[in-house]
Amino acid sequence: MNWPDQEKSDEVPPFLDNLNPPQMQAVLHTDGPVMIIAGAGSGKTRVLTFRIANIVHKGVDPFNILALTFTNKAAKEMRNRIEKLVGGNARNLWMGTFHSVFARILRQEAERIGYPSNFTIYDSDDSKSLIKTILKEMNIDDKMYKPNLVLGRISMAKNNLITAKDYFQNEELINQDKASNRGKFADIYLAYTTRCFKAGAMDFDDILVNTHMIFKHHVDILNKWQHKFKYILVDEYQDTNHVQYMITKKLAAVTQNICVVGDDAQSIYAFRGANIQNILNFERDYPDVSTYKLEQNYRSTQIIVNAASSVIKNNKKQLEKKVWTANEEGDKIKVTRNASENDEGKRVAEYIFQDKQNEHLPNKAFAILYRTNAQSRAMEEALRRQGIDYRIYGGTSFYQRKEVKDLLSYLRFVINPNDEEALKRIINYPARGIGDTSLNRLIYLSGQQNMGLWEVIKNIRSFPEIGNGGPKIENFGMMIQSFIGLTDTTNAFDLATHVAKQTGLMRTLFEDKSVEGISRYENITELLNGIQEFVEDDESEKDKTLANFLEEVALYTDDQKDKDPDRDCISLMTIHASKGLEFPIVHLIGMEENLFPSQMALMNRQELEEERRLFYVAVTRAERKLYLSFATSRFKYGSLIPCEPSRFIDEIDSKYLDMSLASMKSKAVYQRNSDEEQFVSANKPTSNKSIFTTPKVAAPLPPEDPNFVAGDISQLKVGDMVQHQRFGRGVVAEIEGEGQNQKAKVNFDNIGTKVLVLKFAKMRIL
């Protein structure tokens, strides 16, 4: 749609006709601080897009509008929708995730704080690897200081704008560390930031922290951007953390034209520092704020909306809001109990097959949601068997695969030779005879000479103490130099192809004819194709440099490369990834205590509340039909553990539930798996209100017996009597499969029949 050249107008533009009154108000009120509290399914994205379109309609240059989202998916979706309303002009909007927008700003401004403009972005793997290196160098035990834990704490500090220096002076934090016997955190933090800085690298948090630092210390720069962004919109405001909050506050300080949209009930990112207080306090920060509440749900049936509310109402911390719907009542939520993960998969696949037939629905209408990425496997298998096409969102992203990261590391290193994490990946891959010994000498020299690793490599001839590895290192250095020489004259695709071939990476993978090898080779080809597309895509106005490609890749973690976005397939994803999406029919699997809610969340009430909000998000993705399922047992670390249904099922008012396949009848199923009894019977249910007969807390598993060793019972025969370390005595009834997959069905005296994978079974023949 093109806008006529008309005066700024306060009249309602015609394209807004089909908005409902509260939505309309939120769209028309463009100036001054605005908060929109938008319940699930209330047309939030619609309001945001129309609002932006309306601002553009009023004559504001899209170049002066900043719209921040949390995921790339959300940004892309919104851009498309706005483009439909305002045309190609929408491309000039500053719209993207916090990280991508601020990385873009940092490319222009980072030099003011001593970073090169071609800084590298470290992903979590790089950060973790750097932490490990530091721990090793500082001789710190990585059992006590687990890299993930250290990283989490550093991230927490950064998100709260506590620098390493501040950390040393923060008594509360220091005391906490001392109390937990981890007094060296501050030193590690300092070492980490120093190393990142020297490597010209920023991790995800640094992108925000450094933006904030520049805005804070360089008024001229802040001023520039404050005046550039005349209108600021923040989506999912409930998920902003402190530093994001501070940045947006600073940017909006001049014009006060800030609009935040959110739903406190859908705040699910506290684990990465999101502060629900930001939305709760918005009214305090901007006293003349206008607040609009969108409470009508247009998406889901009454049953789904009410069921969601009945769970979320158990949370104490909430904004007042009443979500309702005028939609039909709809079907009850079907809850199913399954013996195992695989049975669960089979059942879900069957239901999907039936619903497809009965209601003539395409695959696209279905989603399977789960708490953890690992749960997708059983579903995949079942769907493949049923012949239903599916697509997994998230999980191990394409760009996190080893071979892809290897090539990207070469490219990263060429752009920024201070990037030591990249160097570590590539210096001896493909193997070129620079082993641990040589690398350690290099690191030693680097420290001794106070030079970067790359400096040492370039001047390796002046260090004869390097030993036999010298010439090999020299060759490596020259090869990289030759790549660097090409960066100015060669486009990203040609350079990447050249690198892939010259380094021998292509050849190494090509020669590997195993199934994985072939797929790895294909992935490299795919990556190169991706770079080519990036180069040839003339829609994007960004420069086609390799550096820009690398940035896009580093921050674009949520979407798999998919050649055919219109493919008709079922969506499989985590609940987190599903935020903002909707599907006619949703299957929510793995509704088991300790899985969802996660075991780790059961420690304190706040985290449990977040899990509850997560459940709320999951349920409200469904438009018409919702299925909940759980398994009574599940394999974990190679052994079968009993599971209990999630407390969240219990919290739903039972009048919304169809429990025919879950509760009373399933008692029979339940008892058939008699091994469960052993673990469950220790705790009787405390509440007779519960719709389940199972208790909420599983008894601990019996301790392991160190005298038992896994495997090595290849001579096992049917009829043998065995002793299992946990399950006791039994007789082998059947042996199936071969080699690594060999399994034995054993009738145990006390707990009934079990199928054990011999490779992992800890038992011996009596």
Place this chain on the structure above:
DNA sequence: TACTAAGCTCTTTTT
């Protein structure tokens, strides 16, 4: 130095 086998540890979600 490079490759293989055995051993140990892991529990979440994302930019």
Place this chain on the structure above:
DNA sequence: GAGCTTAGTA
């Protein structure tokens, strides 16, 4: 079961 680290061997 998987991914990673260490120990052992060529």
